[in-house]
Amino acid sequence: MTTAPSPNPAATGRGAEIAARVERFVRDVVIPYERDPRRDAHGPLEDLVVELKERAREAGVLSPHILPDGDHLTQRETAMVLRKTGLSLLGPLACNTAAPDEGNMYLLGKVGSAEIKERFLKPLVEGRGRSAFFMTEPAAEGGAGSDPSMMQTTCRRDGNHWVIDGRKAFITGAQGAKVGIVMAKSAEADGAGACMFLVDLPDPAIRIERVLDTIDGSMPGGHSVISIEGLRVPADQMLGEPGEGFRYAQVRLSPARLSHCMRWTGACIRANEIAVDYANRRHAFGKPLIDHEGVGYMLADNLIDLKQAELITDWCADVLDTGALGTVESSMAKVAVSEALMRVADRCVQVMGGTGVSGDTMVEAVFREIRAFRIYDGPTEVHRWSLAKKIKRDWRDKA
Structure with a gap:
């Protein structure tokens, strides 16, 4: 496990300034859009996303995690900024820091050639299109999920092209995306292994079979089952x-x-603000709810869990800023933060009673989103299993 250095004060000052501008934008401009009817069962509709991005562009907070020269903020700065975008479920979409685009931009910035960056990365950074990451596959077919080595989608050389065939599942934002990153396993005799490809979307060889009905509903295009035939x-x-x-x-x-931990911490901060306001205004049995220990203690525990989520996220960010891959640290952060935020979201619902399970505030939606967060990018149990394997390896090394 890597020991993180102290963050650079100048860098964190820059991050704090950008985060403050983002927070003002989200609270003043984005939150009023939360009642906008332009959405379906799977998420906000494209015209709403485009309008929000234009408002962010006007305010100078579109893609705030990427500097004018194309470099990224440090991970610690990114943590500060993405937490503020998460104060509304629409905030990451408006500021262009939402999944899967933010992660895809990061990957292309690290690995892409100059040509790929110009053709595929630049439009994403400029907010002129969404992207999708095609890795997960249908479980019923023995495809890749948390274990990507089980990948069934294949790619084979054909002259100066590669031909890809397979099926994918739970592909976030595929419907309406302009850029796709497709992962496939080489079928070549030389055993080239797994490969990634950039594709323009839509493409007739990539067909959306259906958009799944899922518990969450904040991501445009939802989560699709995809067939790829002769791409x-x-x-x-x-x-x-x-x-x-x-x-x-x-x-x-x-x-x-x-990044998921950052954004959803912001969402739970806002949900807790709403619950605190409710508990102070709502009276029962002769006094405000917050004066009842059962309620006040839940809000106190929320404060503790939110601070712990912030601290572990910042620690993991500092590790990544050293240049370390940070797989172990990110697994620990994913487990600790997703579980802590689930407790926070659940308490917010409980404090607010019937109002908490209604659509009158964002609290009910945050609860659903956090429940999904405990599964995607690796469920808690997979990360714990991975950490347990490392514990065993470390013990053997010392024995």
């Missing part, structure tokens, strides 16, 4: 080198897990 991709649209797909997946997933 031809030019060789120069391979991301990086053949056989490096699994390694590139970790380049993306470690920071992406942390």
